[in-house]
Amino acid sequence: MAGDSEPRSGGRRSGGFTIEIKVNVGARTAFRAVLAAGLLVMLGANLPGHLSYDSVAQLYEGHFHIRETWGPALYAWVLGFFDGFIPGTSLYVTVSAALFFGALAALTGLRPKTSWWAVPVAAAAVLTPQLMIYQGIVWKDVMFANCAVAGFVLVAWAGQVWPRRGLRWALLITALVLMAAGAQVRQNGVIAGGFAALALGWIAAFDDTQTTARGRWRRGLTWAIGALVALVVVGQLETTLSEPPKAPRDTALGTGLRIVESFDVIGAMALDPTYRVDQLSAANPAAAAIVRSRAKADYSGRRVDFVDRDPAIQAGLNLISDKAFAAQWRDLVFRHPGLYLRVRVEDFRWVFSPPVVDWCLPIYVGVDAPAEKMAPLGMQHRYVQSDVMLYNYASWFLDTPVYSHVFYTGLSLVLGVLLLWRRQGADVTMAAMQFAAAAFAASFFIISIACDYRYLYFTDVAAIAGLIYAALDPPTPWRRERPTHTIH
Template sequence: MDEKSVEICRKFVPGFFAIIAVVLAAIHCPGQMSVDSISALYEGATHSAVGWGPTFFSAFLAWLGGNVVGTSLFIVINCCVTYGCFVALLNRRAGQRVPGWQTLIALILALNPLFMFYVGIVWKDVMLTTAAMCASTTLFFAADRSGSSRYINLGAAALAISCMPLIRQQGILLALPFATLTAYLIIRKSGYRLLAQIVVFALSISAIFGATLVLEGASARTVRPAPSSPVSVGFLTIRAYDIAGMVKYAPPGDMSNWANASEDVRERIRKMYSPERIDTFWHDPDVRAYFNSLSAKESLSIWMSGLRHSPISYIKHRIKAFSSLLGLGDINGCVPAYWGVAGLPDELAALSLQEQMDARARVIGRTSLELHDTPIFRNWFYALILLVATGLAYFRLDNEQRKVGCVIALSAWLYLFSFVPTTIACDFRYLYPVAGLVTILCMAIFLHVPVWGRIVKAGAPKAPER
């Protein structure tokens, strides 16, 4: 691509992506809804949690109008924010000469079919990714600017960051680095003395997480949380999967008596365990009864006993589970995406919805199946890109851009590795935020003109006039 082609491309980019966003919203609305989606809608309608997870996602859908109105607006927001971020980045360097091949790579990244599928799914992971992409993009813009424009972008980033810990527990791993960076950018060009900078820095972080507390309170008033802590229930579930994994990968001849389970239950666990997901043995009544009978204290004691007895078994279990999450094997059982509407009968009836996969959903589903053997729905692919992007962010970006890029990379790595000890299923969606962050990071890198490059071009001698 020559410079003229690049300028033409940039001129038509906003309209092109606006069409994509509108078409995707029309195709997906009122949204692809799984059992989790229907439960979130049901919580919003009844104003009471039916699961143990955070209720902010349910409350957000209720604030948007609930039922299919809420999901439709959710889809529209996803489409507008996701492709709005891409348009903003593609036009961010309009006044500078970015090489055509770099612009082409950024354009290809923005046209990843993954986003075309996922903007239409009503999942909390999609909401977290949309918030993370918005925060990343506005932080890049804030690093470019000064004055009111800088602080408007920082304000938008702060609002997106404040939602992250409430959407999914691991969202705090994105929020903490982002909030720290936002506070740093606020004081970076303030001109304050050191003591004043420290005070403003602390106040900025406090304001971001203060907004989190305000949103949490508003969410609790809309959807009453479950009595048990989401974190404690989550730990119980993870420990149950670990106990099953240690029983499965015990050395030959090891009866795993440390599990305090009957021989029949242990044998059932060995036969039904899968590194892909906890569901395979969880549906067995006897196995489920065994785990449900354990108190939090007993669960922790048995988990520790298994870890002391055979740490190698635990490591094998965790490596295989994380490998499945990365998509290193067959992904057909890993819910690469979801199409249609499905939910519990009582919840569907209360919402006046029915389980179905209409002709439109079947077309989308068949299209996604064609991509199962490609890297599009493989988390290892985005982890590999993140590895390359981390190095490029440090060596290619400069000044505040480098700090933003490195913090985005750090956040993505923290989020990715948080699933090494916690994953209970190989569902692609768990690491969808990593795909979103690495796409924004790579686009910013390829559309960036380093300071030294600008100096060379500015100082280059002009061709003599004829």
């Protein structure tokens, strides 16, 4: 099945003339046509987009240039930017999806040939809910995933054109802007940027084969560290510029830490009633007693929301300082590591391999938020027949590998090893994306507080993109050619 097809021709005689029709459709053309059709179908099925409360709240902030939540300021700014051209989220969804589908289409330029295997693989990919529906959901997790996948593809392309300095820097700067934006809207998204920096270091190290081994690794390390520093600097600059005038101090990091710490401590009290919370008791013994009394009933590794919805435990939590909870959390981690790991395993299994995926918001369609947020935006609640059909479509994939983070993580690890084994052209960069996807999933062992499917969306679509890349020119273990690093 490898290679582009040969031209096909057919003739039909009409009177004294012969009408000849030639068709020249290669695998590469067919592959891109499938992606283009998939993009158009996805937009037709989902525009103007699906918005949950978080989506509407951030659109509201971006539209009115205010700051009311602790969601990422950059994401609100992005939604507001596109809303300024066409009210709502239609333009944003179109541009975001075009970025992702365009990145997939650009994969063909990273291999010397296109196998026909890539066509059915791409067709199957565009039919998954991850591409057919999720690309139409207005969530920061989707933006991060799209920015990260496109960023890796751009880094790979920079390696292909490395001697052409102007084009190389244009590609790298664009990748940097996208990666930095992704890391700002999804904090642990910096993991993707870190792996991209490592890939860039590899590319730079081997761009000159005449350099000594020591010189190559010094050069590669310099590029990798420089890329990481640039990622942090540009990310902070993007967030600073996206903050609206007179915005209150950003407390997102502190709030997030407090939620994780309190969730872990409550989980420890629920799993082990004998666990002593001396730091909490020293700060406020009455409040600590309330928290302990409600921990067993409220804690679930499934999500922190059960704690949030209990007024009794919230009353106790509000009376305990962040400092006291931080001290208690350190006590749990360093003096009771076994109990801490038990809590984290319970939390992580829900987000990584939920026992009941239906309880973890596997899909979201329609528009829903409080009227006071939607009315000023000219929006109304929406859950129409087309949304019902999309939800039903996604439900066919539940409880299958298509909705399994475990499956996609395993796929990424296999692909990463195969690509490193072949190590030709863009293989190292695409392998880095696969390992980034697995590492991103693993990071939720520490920070998970809910099992929503969207949190690991990048893990799944990175594996899908990696599978498509591999299908373009399969890296079979028995076919390892001489390693190449840069195609000039």
